Amino acid sequence: MQPPFLVIGNHAHTMDSFIVSSASPVHIRWVAGAYLFKLFGLRPMLERWIGAISKQQGRSDLFTIRAIGDALKQGDIVGLFPEGTRTWDGEPVGFDQAIAKLVRIFKVPVVVFHLEGFYGLKPRWADKKRKGKVYLRVFPPIMPDSIGEMSVQELHERLLADTGFSYRTWQEKNQLPYVSKKAAEGVEQVLYLCPQCKQASTIVSKGITITCTHCHYSASLDPYDKLLTTQGTHHFDDIAYWHAWERQYIATPDASSLGFPPDRGVLLQTGDEQKLITLERRFTLQMEQAGMRIKSNAGKDLFLAFENIQSMIINAKNTVELYHDNTLYRIRIFKRGCILKYVEMYQAKRKSIEGDQA
Incomplete structure (x- = not known):
């Protein structure tokens, strides 16, 4: 099949895009998290060598949509992970209808792949890699004619089904061991x-x-x-x-009695689309019922109310990236800390607020 076309699949490992690219006979321009472009020395490599396309995770990004469209018009192949984040437990994360709408707009073939066993090899939470086998499975493309015959909802359901790889279901069928004496650590x-x-x-x-x-x-x-x-x-x-x-x-009334101890913070940053500014390296981050509280060793106190957070996602190294009152913050806690609970509590609170407003 000749380019242009889209390449999409499940996301389980930090090296997924490199693994797929290494097995591909053609160059793939991957859509990458915007935070990577802000890291020192990485932006030139991503833009000039790899031709990566920046995506602000968790927020609508017209620039990204235009960049993907331009790349496809130039005859490029664009790769993306529609779930937007790596799986924490081996099960599909899911995504909304925006991906289906984009696929219909671009009117190019879509190649779906599965990265099988990569969660077992090294779960996102794991400290150590395990020993075991992994596979890359590529499926026949979904052609533009078929895409055009489906409604957005039908296409969304098709893409969810095709990309929604379940490690549990796959493991029950294949029964492949992933061995480590430290398999549970992390x-x-x-x-x-x-x-x-x-x-x-x-x-x-x-x-x-x-x-x-x-x-x-x-x-x-x-x-x-x-x-x-x-x-x-x-x-x-x-x-x-x-x-x-x-x-x-955590979405039930019983969760109101939960008491979360503070987590040790190691990096607090703010910034914009081009750069990041470090505010603190020693502080605590604590979950409260209405939001997240940051207290620095110097006595500064910052409260980020869930109702005023526009988006929140997790990226590399136990770091959460969020927009609070349209200001960007990146918060990193110690290695064994659970940054995930903040995002899932935020999601539960936002769902509750939206339900009350409906």
Whole structure:
């Protein structure tokens, strides 16, 4: 098939775009997070060598849409991850109808791929890589004629189904081991609530063991990413089921009693589309019911109310990037801290606010 066309797929690993490109006989221009273009020395490489297209994650970006359109008109191949972020638990993240609308506008073929086993090789939360096999599966293209025959909703459902790779379903079918003596280490980055005692930020990991420091509930993780409860009565089959329960729980009235201890912050920045300015390197970040509070060692106090946050996403190195009253902030916490809980609490609060306004 001749270019131009779009290349889309699931997102599980930091090196996904490089892995796909290394297996591709043609050059792919990847859509990359805007924060990468702000890192010292990286912007020239992304723009001149790779030809990457900047995308401000979590926000509508007309510049990105125009840049993709221009690249396709020039006969280029553009690659993107419609989910916009790497999976935390191996299950599909999903995306809204905006992607389907773009695909209809561009009127080019769409090639879908699956990165299979990459979550098992190194989950987003994991400290260490495991030993195991991975696969890149490419599917027949969706041609413009077929795209034109579908409504936006039908196309959206088709793209969700085609790109929505489930590691759990794939693993149940293939039963491939991913081996490491430290397979569970780092899981507290995604598991922030104990299912037994309902305490927040009490989960710790060592080796293949996951433990609650409050009630001593514990489970072990096997090479197939299945959980075995070793102490306590509550049981989840895998990390994804545990994580799904967390997201559901923080959206209930019971979550109002949760008390989150402060996390140690290591980098606080603000900035614009071109550069970042460092404000603090020593501070605490704490979840409150109405927002997030930052307290510096020098005594400065900054409160970011959920209702005034326009967008919030997680990018590299345990960092959350958000717009509060249209001001950009990047907040990084220590390596084993859970930045995910802030985003999922924000999403739950925003959903509640939108429901009240409906």
